[in-house]
Amino acid sequence: MSYYQTYNYYRPSLFGGFRFFPPVIKSLLIANAGIFIFVYIMNFFSIGGVPVSYIIRSIFALFPLFTPISGMPGFHIWQLITYMFLHAGIMHLFINMFALWMFGMELENNWGSKRFLFFYFACGIIAGISNLLLGPIFGQEGATIGASGAVYGILLAYGIIFPNRQIYIYFLFPIRAKYFVMLFIGLEIFAGVTGTQDGIAHFAHLGGAAGGYLLLVLEKYKPQIYRYIKDFLKIYQKPERFSQPKKEDVSEAKYLDIDNIGPEDLQKKLDEILDKIGKVGYQNLTEDEKKILSEASKKL
Secondary structure (H helix, E strand, O other): OOHHHHHHHHOOEOOOEOOOOOHHHHHHHHHHHHHHHHHHHHHHOEEOOEEHHHHHHHHHOEOOOOOOOOOOOOOOOOHHHHHHHOOOOHHHHHHHHHHHHHHHHHHHHHHOHHHHHHHHHHHHHHHHHHHHHHOHHHOOOOOEOOOHHHHHHHHHHHHHHOOOOEEEEOOOEEEEHHHHHHHHHHHHHHHHHHOHHHOOOHHHHHHHHHHHHHHHHHHHOHHHHHHHHHHHHHHHOOOHHHOOOOHHHHOOOOOOOHHHOOHHHHHHHHHHHHHHHHHHOHHHOOHHHHHHHHHHHHHO
């Protein structure tokens, strides 16, 4: 199967359906939809007069690190992952899952499931951290929920890897993916700076996009980055002339009576001692080795 046949086989199409659902996309769609339904059902149950759905959100939504609001639940580290699976309503869930389906299918088929899964959660976590740090500065004090941050990372990656793909806004107006991404990022920056009070976590969206870009850059320049780190760490390593010889190199040798061994065995032992001198220096020979060398030099 050629590349173009493979692409046409796997490429998502709104009206053509799919012949194949990648496992990560399928799992994420099922998990998000299932958790949404479960939390919705929990609205009809309560514990001590408190709806179970509220208790779930108070534990698993992403709350600010510090908040002046009395009685607001606190931040817990697991919320950086769990908040991605909670949604405010059916439209919130639909938009996120539609975008994940639309842009994520081709990425997962192109990258493979493991890389795509790591990328998705990494973008979501970076999105959550950015919202924790920047949200309060611009007046956001409530909890954050939704997969939008991770989806924005997927969206940005799609725009970079497939910049000239045609996307139809409202299914009518065509626009290239790279311009579509620029438009959405620009709107999010404007909304985040001027309108965070609208209840939307714009800095989570921007953080997810920034995280996606950072991951792509790190992946592209990974060999060079490893080399720079390795070269940098060499600054803190002792030069070889100051390094201590390895333990096995200076292990003591049993003294040989050179009068009782044959010429071939003596020559072999001398070669070993001379090799050792070349590696760690004469001063690191054992006393027995020095003695063998001295006696052999007299005999030879």
